[in-house]
């Protein structure tokens with residue numbers, strides 16, 4: 001495995017694949033040789049390269065993990081595919097839908113394993129919810145709702161490359177975290193989002209842009225020039241899924257007290273299910289004619305198809321990094337099985353799923369620009 005971009009999330013890719021026990025972490029590529037060597041030393045990785053091209057030239061690197069800022073996703077992933085390397089791209093797959101579509105085609109031509117890290121799919125209780133919906137436990141879903149709220153961009157002194165359209169893309173909060181909500185809703189129910197109606201806002205319209213590049217979730221220091229912000233930090237979206245199923249969600253990174261507050265609730269003909277990332281060892285099950293339940297993450301209580309994703313007994317909390325590792329295990333198990341590669345586990349988001357996520361965000365932006373018109377994905 002070789003990692004390009006060892007900022008906030010990159011080291012979690014390394015941590016996750018190391019825990020599999022059969023993956024050799026060969027190299028890290030950074031924005032300069034100095035930074036790459038520093039990151040390699042800090043992460044205990046043998047080689048540090050000052051460019052991603054040098055990492056791609058290394059014959060020992062068979063799987064490339066792309067954890068660079070969004071504006072580099074297309075060029076790094078495309079170059080890796082052209083070398084016949086497997087790719088694990090962090091989300092979004094690309095900065096634009098057109099680029100994402102090209103990557104879908106390039107991956108197909110390359111015939112390699114190509115995955116996107118929509119990592120919340122890897123949580124055992126998310127998988128339990130998915131099985132429960134498919135089994136008909138809650139009846140046919142008719143309403144999906146929830147939110148993904150954070151507070152790390154609340155102040156004008158908070159800054160991230162995500163707020164610069166040249167580096168993050170035309171959308172900020174929707175592309176960054178709204179894409180996770182949409183992917184999760186579609187994954188849990190198997191229903192695709194077909195239409196959206198979006199209302200977007202830029203709450204903090206001017207920010208202090210520091211001279212360095214702060215990592216995600218780091219509070220700003222207040223130095224730097226005041227710049228205009230053109231992308232959204234808050235959005236509310238009405239959603240239509242296939243089969244006439246309705247939904248709505250809000251995203252925002254300016255909501256005090258919400259750290260990584262991803263919530264999905266599915267209401268069906270008989271019952272409801274709710275999963276909240278910040279209480280991720282619990283699945284709420286809502287009934288009309290009897291007391292509501294809270295299913296604790298406990299392998300002995302989970303469906304046998306899901307049990308293997310919980311690695312500790314009940315009462316032993318599992319978290320974000322464990323779910324991330326579950327996704328990596330599915331990707332690398334497929335990869336390790338040899339050519340031709342078996343189909344990826346449904347838990348793993350494909351490049352097609354990544355392209356769909358780009359299209360949904362585009363449709364929400366189009367809808368908002370039209371003053372809140374229903375827009376087809």
Ligand SMILES: NC(=O)c1ccc[n+]([C@@H]2O[C@H](COP(=O)([O-])OP(=O)(O)OC[C@H]3O[C@@H](n4cnc5c(N)ncnc54)[C@H](O)[C@@H]3O)[C@@H](O)[C@H]2O)c1
Nearest residue numbers: 005006007008009029030031067068069070090091215216
């Ligand atoms: N799946 C998730 O839950 C999740 C969480 C966080 C971030 N992400 C995604 O991961 C990506 C990275 O986000 P982050 O928060 O880690 O950002 P970050 O800014 O903390 O890290 C990006 C890293 O890439 C490096 N980099 C910049 N240019 C480079 C180049 N030319 N070659 C090699 N490295 C280069 C930077 O120096 C930095 O270390 C984004 O696309 C983001 O959407 C996903």
